[in-house]
Amino acid sequence: MFIKSKILRSVHAFSTREGGVSSLEHTKSLNLAFRRGDSDEVVLKNLEIFAEAVGIPPESIISLPQIHSDIIYKVGRSDAGEGYYKRANIREGDGYITDEKGITLGVKAADCVPILFEAEKGGKVVAVGAVHAGWRGSVAGIAAKCVRMLCEEYGVAPKGIRAVIGPCIHKCCYEVGQDLREAVENRLGGEVADLFVVPSTCVEDKYFCDLVGLNRHLLLDAGIIPENLEIIDLCTCCHPELFFSHRFSKGKRGTMLNVISLGL
Numbered sequence: 001m002f003i004k005s006k007i008l009r010s011v012h013a014f015s016t017r018e019g020g021v022s023s024l025e026h027t028k029s030l031n032l033a034f035r036r037g038d039s040d041e042v043v044l045k046n047l048e049i050f051a052e053a054v055g056i057p058p059e060s061i062i063s064l065p066q067i068h069s070d071i072i073y074k075v076g077r078s079d080a081g082e083g084y085y086k087r088a089n090i091r092e093g094d095g096y097i098t099d100e101k102g103i104t105l106g107v108k109a110a111d112c113v114p115i116l117f118e119a120e121k122g123g124k125v126v127a128v129g130a131v132h133a134g135w136r137g138s139v140a141g142i143a144a145k146c147v148r149m150l151c152e153e154y155g156v157a158p159k160g161i162r163a164v165i166g167p168c169i170h171k172c173c174y175e176v177g178q179d180l181r182e183a184v185e186n187r188l189g190g191e192v193a194d195l196f197v198v199p200s201t202c203v204e205d206k207y208f209c210d211l212v213g214l215n216r217h218l219l220l221d222a223g224i225i226p227e228n229l230e231i232i233d234l235c236t237c238c239h240p241e242l243f244f245s246h247r248f249s250k251g252k253r254g255t256m257l258n259v260i261s262l263g264l
């Protein structure tokens with residue numbers, strides 16, 4: 001039902017597609033997003049099943065509509081439920097930080113890169129964070145922005161932050177076009193583009209993009225130390241039986257949810 005990090009000490013999980021009640025072929029079975037074909041009741045039932053397995057109340061989760069931005073909200077327990085149980089007049093965005101208990105940060109993905117964070121000070125985890133980084137968010141530097149915000153808001157040092165890159169599409173499967181290559185060049189420079197957006201050997205004007213490597217680079221550049229950075233080495237597109245993959249399914253798919261919390 002979910003995968004866990006080896007380095008995070010907080011309550012957290014990267015969901016898989018297994019263990020839910022969705023019965024449609026493309027959402028089977030743990031679809032955790034509305035408007036993918038399942039009824040709202042089925043999605044909320046899946047959320048309850050998942051939350052119970054993780055050990056958090058489903059009502060504690062915030063997960064807003066995602067817009068491939070670098071918008072990160074500082075949230076607290078009064079924001080719990082936004083996106084699942086409160087759906088009218090809500091915000092949009094792609095990341096969260098908090099130092100409060102009673103709220104669980106949730107980012108959705110189905111090939112895009114979910115990254116979970118925890119920040120330690122004086123031997124104690126004092127804050128957590130979560131971001132959704134598709135290629136636009138990755139290029140906009142949402143991963144590094146989350147590190148900066150954790151440091152500024154909670155007075156932690158980058159070396160006190162642990163970050164985990166969850167299951168997402170890897171370079172084996174992520175063929176992209178000239179537009180993405182140019183976006184990386186313009187924003188992050190030619191050297192970074194050469195490292196992480198590599199020309200295809202068989203198709204002209206196509207590239208293979210390494211979003212994991214790019215986010216790893218940005219996190220290390222932001223001051224995270226290598227032993228505090230973990231990569232869950234599973235490509236969503238290579239494992240369609242285990243994960244929802246936008247690329248593998250050509251867009252007809254359910255959605256996973258990745259969560260972290262300081263607890264109740």
Ligand SMILES: [Zn+2]
Binds near residue numbers: 172173235236237238
């Ligand atoms: Zn792959």
